[in-house]
Amino acid sequence: MCMAKYDRDIQIRPARMSDVEDLYRVRLAPAAARETLALPSLSFEAFEKGLSSAVESAREHQLVAAQEGRVVGMASLSERSGRRAHTGSVGIMVHDDYLGRGVGTALLRGIVDLADNWLRLSRLQLEVYADNAAALRLYEKFGFEREGRMRRGAVRDGELADLVTMGRLRD
Numbered sequence: 001m002c003m004a005k006y007d008r009d010i011q012i013r014p015a016r017m018s019d020v021e022d023l024y025r026v027r028l029a030p031a032a033a034r035e036t037l038a039l040p041s042l043s044f045e046a047f048e049k050g051l052s053s054a055v056e057s058a059r060e061h062q063l064v065a066a067q068e069g070r071v072v073g074m075a076s077l078s079e080r081s082g083r084r085a086h087t088g089s090v091g092i093m094v095h096d097d098y099l100g101r102g103v104g105t106a107l108l109r110g111i112v113d114l115a116d117n118w119l120r121l122s123r124l125q126l127e128v129y130a131d132n133a134a135a136l137r138l139y140e141k142f143g144f145e146r147e148g149r150m151r152r153g154a155v156r157d158g159e160l161a162d163l164v165t166m167g168r169l170r171d
Helices: 017-028 030-035 044-056 103-118 133-141
Strands: 011-014 060-067 070-079 087-094 123-129 145-156 159-169
Touching: 011 103, 017 030, 017 044, 017 060, 017 070, 017 087, 030 087, 044 060, 060 103, 070 103, 087 103, 103 123, 103 133, 123 133, 123 145, 133 145, 133 159
Parallel strands: 087 123
Antiparallel strands: 011 060, 060 070, 070 087, 123 159, 145 159
């Protein structure tokens, strides 16, 4: 996939290992850490190893958003296999300082383009905290529908929080 330019000079491109420090900074930003399902205790070395594995995998796709010469967000698309090879799981994180600036929209646009036009996936799916209204609106804007609620599906801030499962079917 070539580099694409979106709104507000946001560039979307595949992740590379030289992005690891910026991406770790995104991952540890308070709102990003709070709204993802990963643990905030993940070490830099473990994060770097995970990124390396994903970058090298043919079934894991990591796109980054760069703005003003700095990586400010990442979206991932994990292709399933076997009887679920037509599906992919999506995740997004955006640095707190860039929320509400179109970064999530540009990342999701890139992931949907990859899924629809290059991988021909017919279903995308994700999980999001039920009270994350901005993320729910973003996903719905791209055709994701709420499919279910996982009551007490994850721990956040020491409390059990509900998750919403969402899916998008390609016509």
